[in-house]
Amino acid sequence: MTSKCAIVTGAARGIGLATADLLAENGWKVALVDRDQSELAQAAAERPEMLALPLDVSIPEQVDAIIAKTLEWAGRIDSLVNNAGVAEFGPIADCDFTAWRRVMATNLDGVFLCSQAATPALKQSRGSIVNIASISGLRASTLRVAYGTSKAAVIQLTKQYAAEFGEHGVRVNCVAPGPVRTKLAMAVHSPEIIAAYHDALPLNRYGSERELAEAVVFLASDKASYITGQVLAVDGGFDSTGVGLPALRQA
Template identity: 70%
Template sequence: MTEKVALVTGAARGIGLATTQLFIEQGWRVAMVDRDGEELHKAATGLNPVSAFVHDVSIPDQVDDMVHAVRTTFGRIDAVVNNAGVADFGPIEDTDFARWRAVMATNLDGVFLVSQATIPALRESRGAFVNIASISGLRASTLRVAYGTSKAAVIHLTKQQAAELGEYGIRANCVCPGPVRTKLAMAVHSPEIIAAYHDAIPLNRYGTEREIAEVITFLCSEKASYVTGQVIASDGGFESTGVGLPALRS
């Protein structure tokens, strides 16, 4: 059987790298995409079968070049994981238009551009999109006017994809991670914030990158062949509580 190919953006670290590693374990080949070339090549070292592609998903010409390079290298694309994203947290009144656009350019425009460019390949393979949003796209919280709004838009974009592309056999689903124990999160979350998250999450802990990757790869697999247009919160039950954290307020 021909090995399937996944294209994963934001693959140099975190959830993107964990997803890449899990795809490999499951017998997929992976096109790792990130704009941080140094970190991407470091992450790709020793991983087989993968190829690294240094491109910025917020720039249309780079997206077109990237998709062409991936199809030339692998011959096909069976799944696209739109994971690349940037985080910028701050009060509404301190979020100027430049900060707003920087977040939207990657978090929303990047998902649209990569999706648009890979539709022809996914039509051929009857493949799948999995877009990575956030718990912040499902409910409002403090300091997330740009980030949360961008992720809410990704959720709706996913539903548009499912509605319009289903006739081609293309599935589109969205994963909304809750708090995840990444190196970055642990570096910037104070003990007070960590304790507050634990209190607010029914499972009483942060998730792991691997746990999010398990959901992503499932949605890309044949096991999810009749699942499309869905928004899955992988968040330990955090969204069900629906309460913002006082510790995150300025």
């Protein structure tokens, strides 16, 4: 049996790399896509069975190359994991149009471009798309005007594709991560922020990259064969509790 093949964008680190590793553990061939060439090279050096593609999902010509090189390598595409994203936080007053477009180019345009380019191959394989949004796309927060809006748009884009692609047997779903213990998050989250998140999360902890990968790989796989158009918040209960009253945890 020919191995299934997945493309994972933003795969040099974090959730993307954890997803690629779990897919490989499950017998998938994996193409790693990331514009950070040095990080991608380091990850790929430890995973010689994977295809490394140092390309940018926000540039149409490079997206076409991602699809072409993957098909040349594997002969098929069974799943596209749109994980590549950038996060720029700050007050709305400080978000100029250049910053807005920088976020949208990767977080939204990249998802659209990759999904469009992969469509013919996914229709042929009756495959799947898994988009990575964010809990910030489900609930508003301060300092995230571009980021949160881009992720909300990814959620809507997921539903649009699911509505049209179902008749072709292509499933399209979305994972919305809550706070995740990535190297980047731990580098920028102060002890006060970490404590505040713990208070707001019913599970009282950050998620792990592996826990997010488990959700992504499930939705990409045949185990989720009757699931499409869904948004799965993998967030320790963060979205379910709204603002919450941390003081009540002491009761």
